[in-house]
Amino acid sequence: xxxxxHPAAAALQNLFNLANETEREVARHLELNLTDxxxxxxxxxxxxxxxxxxxxxxxxxxxxxxxxxxxxxARGYAERLRSAEDRRHVHVSATPAAxxxxxxxxxxxxxxxxxxxxxxxxxxxxxxxxxLDVALTLMQDHLHSLSExxxx
Numbered sequence: 001x002x003x004x005x006h007p008a009a010a011a012l013q014n015l016f017n018l019a020n021e022t023e024r025e026v027a028r029h030l031e032l033n034l035t036d037x038x039x040x041x042x043x044x045x046x047x048x049x050x051x052x053x054x055x056x057x058x059x060x061x062x063x064x065x066x067x068x069x070x071x072x073x074a075r076g077y078a079e080r081l082r083s084a085e086d087r088r089h090v091h092v093s094a095t096p097a098a099x100x101x102x103x104x105x106x107x108x109x110x111x112x113x114x115x116x117x118x119x120x121x122x123x124x125x126x127x128x129x130x131x132l133d134v135a136l137t138l139m140q141d142h143l144h145s146l147s148e149x150x151x152x
Contacts (some may be wrong), residue, residue, distance in 0.1 A: 012135055026105050030098075031075070035060075039068045040077050044099045048081060048091035072098075 027037035035058070042057045043049060049057070055065035069092050072078035077098035083089035117125055 020111075022088070026102065029105055030077070030101060032071075032077075035069050036071055039065075040072055040094055040098055041102070043072075043078060043092060043094035044102055048093040050089065056091055146152055 023041075024034060024038065027034050030037060030040070039054060039058055043139065044052060046057075051062070051065050051069060054060075054069070055062055058065065058068070060068065067076060069080065072092075073080065076095060078092055078094055081091050081093055083091065117128065120128070
């Protein structure tokens with residue numbers, strides 16, 4: 001281990017790596033490529049999005065986003081919905097079945113984590129929750145700074 005970094009920082013980096021591997025395996029179970037899964041995940045997390053907003057989230061062109069949505073629709077994971085206020089506007093939404101399949105794949109981890117956390121004293125639970133909140137904020141800040149930098 002790097003002597004400059006606290007073991008918690010190293011563990012967090014390992015957690016990020018495992019999260020990437022888990023994301024890849026969930027995509028495989030859904031028979032999706034990673035890009036399509038990331039689009040589906042964005043729709044499940046955020047709710048209906050316009051194709052343009054989904055493309056921005058993914059960093060994809062309009063043509064690529066259209067192709068992704070088409071593949072998700074073909075698998076029954078997404079649907080296009082016309083806005084009730086303005087029929088010209090179309091939103092893309094994850095289907096309930098898609099959200100349920102993702103939840104089914106992730107629920108064992110969520111349940112095991114919840115079960116373990118509840119075995120700890122309240123002060124340790126609070127410390128873990130506080131640390132994870134800080135880690136989330138740091139990760140969001142880092143992501144923002146990376147996205148603001150010019151690429152070489």
